[in-house]
Amino acid sequence: MADRYLSLTGTAPGRFLTRRLGLPQPVRLRRWSAEQPSLQGELLQLTAGKSELDLAPVLARSGPRPGEEPHSGGDRPVAVVLDATGVRDVDALAEVHAALHPVVRSVAESGRIVVLGAPLDPADHHQAAVQQALEGFVRSLGKEIGRGRTVNLVRLVEAGAAESTLRFLLSPRSAYVSGQVIEVGGHGGGDGGSGDGGEPTGAADPEKPLAGRTALVTGAARGIGEAVAATLARDGAQVVCLDVPAAGGDLTAVAERLGGVALPLDITADDAGARIADALPGGRLDVLVHNAGITRDRRLVNMAAERWGSVLDVNLASVLRTTDALLSAGALRAGGRVVATASIAGIAGNAGQTNYAASKAGVVGLVRSLAPRALSEYGVTVNAVAPGFIETKMTAAVPLFIREAGRRMNSLAQGGLPVDVAETTAWFAHPGSGAVNGQVVRVCGQSLLGA
Helix, strand or coil: CCHHHHHHHHCCHHHHHHHHCCCCCCCCCCCCCCCCCCCCCCCEEEEEEECCCCCHHHHHCCCCCCCCCCCCCCEEEEEEEEEEECCCHHHHHHHHHHHHHHCCCCCCCCCEEEECCCCCCCHHHHHHHHHHHHHHHHHHHHHHHHCEEEEEEEECCHHHHHHHHHHCCCCHCCCCCCCCEEEEECCCCCCCCCCCCCCCCCCCCCCCCCCCCEEEEEECHHHHHHHHHHHHCCCCEEEEEEEEEEEEEEEHHHHHHHEEEEEEEECCCCCHHHHHHHHHHHCCCCEEEECCCCCCCCHHHHHHHHHHHHHHHHHHHHHHHHHHHHHHHEEEEEEEEEEEEEEEEHHEEEECEEEHHHHHHHHHHHHHHHHHHHHHCCCCCEEEEEEEEEECCHCCCCCHHHHHHHHHCCCCHHHHHHHHHHHHHHHHHHCCCCCCCEEEEECCCCCCCCC
């Protein structure tokens, strides 16, 4: 369903009226397209504290063209990267203010601000305090900056390992990701990166980074799953599209359109993992995307056991069983990626969704526990996307006032699109994202609910 309020604010009378009434003024977000795959404009690099990062080579490959001075008379910066990894005490936090205060207003509409921080040092509580302070700073700035601009924090050890993450955050692909804190470790994940800071190994074609790789997407017949399958296919993957047999017609149409394979299968079947392994082209898998999910909403006092059990079985138990089966069978190659779908309901809770929220919080627990072990034992990373209000047929059926609240109660004052979840999934799946592990990234426009 079209967002008529967003369309209204795109007109001169609509902007005047909403401004006078003090109503939200969302702007139409710039998303990836083949015609405009990257942000066009100046990239401004700033520093606070004493940094040892060599960012210039990485930023030169990350999308917007590098700039020189904040006010050199050129175009307004479309992206700002502030290196605050060297901030170690409260006095140095003043340099964060001094760096961004003069330039925040000049960032172009739908621009990006990325703050780089360091991991918290358990042996230095002053450093840990001020690096944690960056999180509050970034989340607050994201809520006040407006005009479709996003603000995110990346904690990193080395610049080269963060290249795929910076490319994502400094591109139109991250249009609905804001107020997030992403931790990037050293090079890892099998073929996760190159030691020389060049193109990530395994991604010979930057336009088709998943070429030669096989991806399985559950719940692929429609909605977010269909968008994920299409985006991974765009990036070069051979996609196996899985959904329940009842959705077989839609599933086959999606698979044929993407040049993929349709796999009608009940993901809750005890032997689903074995049947998936048997159906994989060549018997091996590079990207496993757990997207299948259902809702059976009721307040707990009115919730029958069947409603509880069916949601937990589809949304959580099947994810656990299938992942375990494919890992233990060796079906996931070294350098592989597991991407699960959580939800902000699992982070913040939601009335009438105790079953759904429990299942999605369980996905978060799975990621945090399995990620380090899967990387060390199998060379596979495990991450999750946590969508907020996404414009789908499901949300189109939500009552008007609840739907409008879902759209406006985030820093971008609008709902996201299925492709926003898909682009985040594709970043996790990228062969250069091997240093991104155990992360749960909300795709919610920085919802006012949750953290």
